[in-house]
Amino acid sequence: MGVTAEERLKDLLVHGLAGDEAAYRGFLAGLAAHLRAFVRRRLARMPDDVEDIVQESLLAVHNQRHTYDAAQPLTAWVHAIARYKLVDHLRRVGDAPLGGDAIDEAAELLQGADHHAAEARRDIGKLLERLPERQRRPIVHVKLEGLSVAETARLTGMSPSAVKVNVHRGLKALAASLKETR
Amino acid sequence: MKTDDMIAMLATGAGAAPRHVAGRRYALAIGWGGLAAALLMAVMLGVRPDLAQAAALPMFWAKIAYTGTLTTGSLVAAARLSRPGAELDRVPGLLAAVVLAMWALGTFSLLGAEREQWRSLVLGQTWRVCPFLIAVLSVPVFVAVLWAMKGLAPTRLRLAGGAAGLLAGACAALVYSLHCPEMGAPFIGVWYLLGMLVPAAAGLLLGPRLLRW
Numbered sequence: 001m002g003v004t005a006e007e008r009l010k011d012l013l014v015h016g017l018a019g020d021e022a023a024y025r026g027f028l029a030g031l032a033a034h035l036r037a038f039v040r041r042r043l044a045r046m047p048d049d050v051e052d053i054v055q056e057s058l059l060a061v062h063n064q065r066h067t068y069d070a071a072q073p074l075t076a077w078v079h080a081i082a083r084y085k086l087v088d089h090l091r092r093v094g095d096a097p098l099g100g101d102a103i104d105e106a107a108e109l110l111q112g113a114d115h116h117a118a119e120a121r122r123d124i125g126k127l128l129e130r131l132p133e134r135q136r137r138p139i140v141h142v143k144l145e146g147l148s149v150a151e152t153a154r155l156t157g158m159s160p161s162a163v164k165v166n167v168h169r170g171l172k173a174l175a176a177s178l179k180e181t182r
Numbered sequence: 183m184k185t186d187d188m189i190a191m192l193a194t195g196a197g198a199a200p201r202h203v204a205g206r207r208y209a210l211a212i213g214w215g216g217l218a219a220a221l222l223m224a225v226m227l228g229v230r231p232d233l234a235q236a237a238a239l240p241m242f243w244a245k246i247a248y249t250g251t252l253t254t255g256s257l258v259a260a261a262r263l264s265r266p267g268a269e270l271d272r273v274p275g276l277l278a279a280v281v282l283a284m285w286a287l288g289t290f291s292l293l294g295a296e297r298e299q300w301r302s303l304v305l306g307q308t309w310r311v312c313p314f315l316i317a318v319l320s321v322p323v324f325v326a327v328l329w330a331m332k333g334l335a336p337t338r339l340r341l342a343g344g345a346a347g348l349l350a351g352a353c354a355a356l357v358y359s360l361h362c363p364e365m366g367a368p369f370i371g372v373w374y375l376l377g378m379l380v381p382a383a384a385g386l387l388l389g390p391r392l393l394r395w
Contacts, residue, residue, distance in 0.1 A: 019198035028189040062192045064335035066203040076267030084337040124183040142195040
């Protein structure tokens with residue numbers, strides 16, 4: 001089962017990285033269920049934080065997608081990111097770090113799946129509103145309204161490459177602001 | 183925002199991911215950092231005046247090979263540690279083997295020399311300044327490599343910082359060997375290594391703070 005999840009998700013990601021947005025969306029949706037099961041098992045004492053970490057990990061996966069090498073197992077890559085975000089979260093809330101074995105089992109990440117998303121405590125939509133205007137507007141137009149980069153460039157008066165850069169920087173800033181609010 | 187909506191947001195307009203980001207960032211970091219170190223060496227210390235004659239000696243090339251392979255090896259280590267989940271595999275072992283090879287060469291040269299010469303073979307003329315100067319020359323490469331890593335995603339921050347420091351040190355030692363008049367393998371085995379370990383230790387200490395994302 002783990003093998004098939006690895007193959008299926010990897011195939012979606014590879015196509016997604018090449019520019020196939022439907023495949024990429026399928027990858028993120030499939031991954032979210034695995035991440036949720038993975039995080040929930042490790043945060044039994046903090047069930048309210050689970051969805052926040054799932055979202056934080058998804059955002060990290062997206063922001064760092066250029067570091068994925070198709071020669072590498074997807075499980076190892078995703079697990080390292082999820083583990084990093086989980087440990088970071090536990091450090092921030094001042095909780096004792098999990099025992100090494102508890103989170104070091106990479107192979108298990110894609111084995112469980114949990115499709116019951118709880119409410120996240122943090123509202124990413126609200127955090128988005130706090131981004132600087134030059135990052136917020138390109139994100140709203142391109143990522144929420146689904147406008148093209150060219151249309152967004154026309155609306156904002158930015159160059160197309162500035163639109164792309166600001167979307168990227170804005171999502172990184174969003175990831176940073178997730179770390180500060182809880 | 184619900185997770186499904188967030189996923190839709192991330193996927194919408196995502197386009198193709200930028201390719202070869204790691205290669206590009208490391209090429210820039212080593213290129214500019216190495217150039218800055220070379221300029222610093224040329225202005226502050228000067229290229230050794232007998233470079234042409236020295237280039238005829240095997241020991242000169244042993245120094246270049248030593249620092250060059252350590253640069254390559256630590257570059258591979260740093261690049262892997264910039265990628266979540268990538269393994270170091272045999273890279274640390276290969277780096278250690280290079281150091282051991284220089285130690286073996288140093289041992290042979292000590293065994294082949296008179297006891298009275300040992301001191302000068304190990305200490306040379308410049309042991310007091312060699313590690314310090316290598317550490318100074320490593321600063322621009324260190325900064326540049328940390329910049330390269332910041333655009334990637336290291337998850338083992340202490341190790342990644344250490345690899346960045348070792349890479350900076352090895353690169354600086356390579357540049358320094360164009361100035362350094364020392365030709366003894368025992369000297370290279372001790373003082374060059376020490377010079378490279380200074381930035382490596384700094385990276386180990388600073389990694390978790392500087393590389394967090």
